[in-house]
Amino acid sequence: xxxxxxxxxxxxxxxxxxxxxxxxxxxxxxxxxxxxxxxxxxxxxxxxxxxxxxxxxxxxxxxxxxxxxxxxxxxxxxxxxxxxxxxxxxxxxxxxxxxxxxxxxxxxxxxxxxxxxxxxxxxxxxxxxxxxxxxxxxxxxxxxxxxxxxxxxxxxxxxxxxxxxxxxxxxxxxxxxxxxxxxxxxxxxxxxxxxxxxxxxxxxxxxxxxxxxxxxxxxxxxxxxxxxxxxxxxxxxxxxxxxxxxxxxxxxxxxxxxxxx
Amino acid sequence: xxxxxxxxxxxxxxxxxxxxxxxxxxxxxxxxxxxxxxxxxxxxxxxxxxxxxxxxxxxxxxxxxxxxxxxxxxxxxxxxxxxxxxxxxxxxxxxxxxxxxxxxxxxxxxxxxxxxxxxxxxxxxxxxxxxxxxxxxxxxxxxxxxxxxxxxxxxxxxxxxxxxxxxxxxxxxxxxxxxxxxxxxxxxxxxxxxxxxxxxxxxxxxxxxxxxxxxxxxxxxxxxxxxxxxxxxxxxxxxxxxxxxxxxxxxxxxxxxxxxxxxxxxx
Numbered sequence: 001x002x003x004x005x006x007x008x009x010x011x012x013x014x015x016x017x018x019x020x021x022x023x024x025x026x027x028x029x030x031x032x033x034x035x036x037x038x039x040x041x042x043x044x045x046x047x048x049x050x051x052x053x054x055x056x057x058x059x060x061x062x063x064x065x066x067x068x069x070x071x072x073x074x075x076x077x078x079x080x081x082x083x084x085x086x087x088x089x090x091x092x093x094x095x096x097x098x099x100x101x102x103x104x105x106x107x108x109x110x111x112x113x114x115x116x117x118x119x120x121x122x123x124x125x126x127x128x129x130x131x132x133x134x135x136x137x138x139x140x141x142x143x144x145x146x147x148x149x150x151x152x153x154x155x156x157x158x159x160x161x162x163x164x165x166x167x168x169x170x171x172x173x174x175x176x177x178x179x180x181x182x183x184x185x186x187x188x189x190x191x192x193x194x195x196x197x198x199x200x201x202x203x204x205x206x207x208x209x210x211x212x213x214x215x216x217x218x219x220x221x222x223x224x225x226x227x228x229x230x231x232x233x234x235x236x237x238x239x240x241x242x243x244x245x246x247x248x249x250x251x252x253x254x255x256x257x258x259x260x261x
Numbered sequence: 262x263x264x265x266x267x268x269x270x271x272x273x274x275x276x277x278x279x280x281x282x283x284x285x286x287x288x289x290x291x292x293x294x295x296x297x298x299x300x301x302x303x304x305x306x307x308x309x310x311x312x313x314x315x316x317x318x319x320x321x322x323x324x325x326x327x328x329x330x331x332x333x334x335x336x337x338x339x340x341x342x343x344x345x346x347x348x349x350x351x352x353x354x355x356x357x358x359x360x361x362x363x364x365x366x367x368x369x370x371x372x373x374x375x376x377x378x379x380x381x382x383x384x385x386x387x388x389x390x391x392x393x394x395x396x397x398x399x400x401x402x403x404x405x406x407x408x409x410x411x412x413x414x415x416x417x418x419x420x421x422x423x424x425x426x427x428x429x430x431x432x433x434x435x436x437x438x439x440x441x442x443x444x445x446x447x448x449x450x451x452x453x454x455x456x457x458x459x460x461x462x463x464x465x466x467x468x469x470x471x472x473x474x475x476x477x478x479x480x481x482x483x484x485x486x487x488x489x490x491x492x493x494x495x496x497x498x499x500x501x502x503x504x505x506x507x508x509x510x511x512x513x514x515x516x517x518x519x520x521x522x523x524x525x526x527x528x
Contacts, residue, residue: 027349030342034403034484044399044408051398076297083294117513121389121477122506125494126322130315131308135301140308205387212389212480213494216301222390223481226397234397238386245385 054231055238063236067221071244074217077135077210078203081142086196088147093154093192094180100158100166108151115148120206124215135216142203142210153195154188161187194256201252204245322499329501333489333508340485341512343403343478344471347410352464354411355418362419363426366434366452368444380423383416388474392483403484410471410478417467418460425459426452458527465520472516476509 031037095101096108124141131137165183174182211220218241225233297303360366362380367373391409399405434451442450453460479487486509493501 023349026345030345033342034339034346034407036346036404036407040399040404048398073300076300079293079297080301080303083297117510119473119477121480122509125490125502125506126318129318129497129499131311136303136307139297139301139303205385209387209389219389222393226393229397231397234394238390238394241390242382242385246381249381249385 051231054229055235057232058235058239059230059232060236062233063240066233067218067237067240070211070218070221071208071240073135074207074211074219075204075244075248077138077142077207077215077217078200080139081146081207082196082200082203084139084143085146085150085199088143089150089154090192092147092151093158093188094184096151096155097158098155099161099163100180100184105155109155112148112151112155115144116152117148118145120145121209121213124210124213128214133214133216138207138210138215138217141215142207145206146199146203150195150199154192157188157191157195158184190259194259197252197256197259201249204248208241208245318499322503324500325504325507326498326500327504329504330508333486333505336479336486336489337508337512339403340475340479340487341472343406343410343483343485344468344475346407347414347471347475348464348468350407351411351414352418352467355415355422356460358415359419359422359426360448360452362423365427365429365431366448380416380419383412384420388413389477389481392478393481396482401482401484406475406478406483406485409483410474413474414467414471417470418463421463421466422456422460425456425463429455461527462524465524469513469517469520473513476513 092108092112095104096112098105120141123145124137127137127140131140161184165187166179169179169183170176207217209217209219211217212223214220218237222234222237222241225231225237358376358380361368361372361376364373367376388409391412392406395405395408396402399408429452433455434447437447437451475485475487477487477490479485479489480491482488482491486505490502490505493505
């Protein structure tokens, strides 16, 4: 037996090459369609450096007077949206668990899938004319669009619990409601609260964007500073946003890890 | 005998509770909620008062203006093109960034530290912020959108994939090293093949997110269907807005189905 024959055969190279080729051709067609030429790409670094040089120094006075309040508003939008979504999704998550409510669960899953399909900004486009320009519309949009995801994740948590305590409560003569209260909720709450916190982290980013359609928060400020080419002011927006999001991610992430321990 | 019955009928002790922690947490949550609700003028009364006006808007925005549909086809196609370009370039650039950020593969602490923080900062800014920045840098249009999605893709894939890389079986990469393989050979033959299915899966996931994101990039002038949405929205042509939103949803659902079936075949 020669050494060569002991080598394992190369696995599925033909298939992988075909897929790679397909993606490469698709990419070239798309790049051609939107005029992304190699020359434009080569030009890009120089362009970026030029624009970035306008961002220095950041106008921190503007940051303190205009950006900071808008950022706080973004946090408030994200928080209220998360609270609304948490309140609405908790009963839905229980009802959506196949193991507890086999028949209702299907309907709940359908509703949550529909709610998930809408990006918050599209919802905000409808809420802004309904409740007027501002943060309230943003909080509603964030709340509604988070309900879908939180319901889905929550149901999955409920479906994965140990059914022993549930049976024990029912065997002792407890009603279904008592089983939920004493056997299900205590088991699922830490994980569900962790999902709420994670959603809050995502919602901070989502609410930062909503200002673009007039639903409050820091996005509108960034759009205006860039539109009028006040790059030093835009730099203040970016710096403060990065800082605040990093801090919130750290605090929320730490809390989540403690909850799940 | 009676003692045994007593022991069986007394209730088990309640687990001790950390009341300080519970009250503290509830207090924090209530305080945050009060502060937020006041700050943004959150009121159920206002919602109830505005509902009649809202119903008028909803009535007006239905049925969608179907005659507008032919003018959406071009922008919808452009949207998909932006998503493809962002995913391909971002997916390639994410590979080295994820490898250097994986604790078990990185060549040195300094590289790991810098790369990991770079990754975290990329992730703090939402997709539309990148779109606004690139629109300011290279001008309004689909190229700005494609670049924004490139950055967004790097942020998504590198974070998720670096975690899969950290979870691989290190025996194989170590064997490559022990046989005299270089660091690159270790990656190529030992590490990356193990995490390749995850990479493909995350890239598909990023593509789905990108299709979703590319629909709204145009709100800040970065190309695609969002630009049409922005003009119709600002002139309150809600029947057209509804048509755009519906077509976006249908397209997103189709892409998700395709991507889901590919993923199921892979894993």
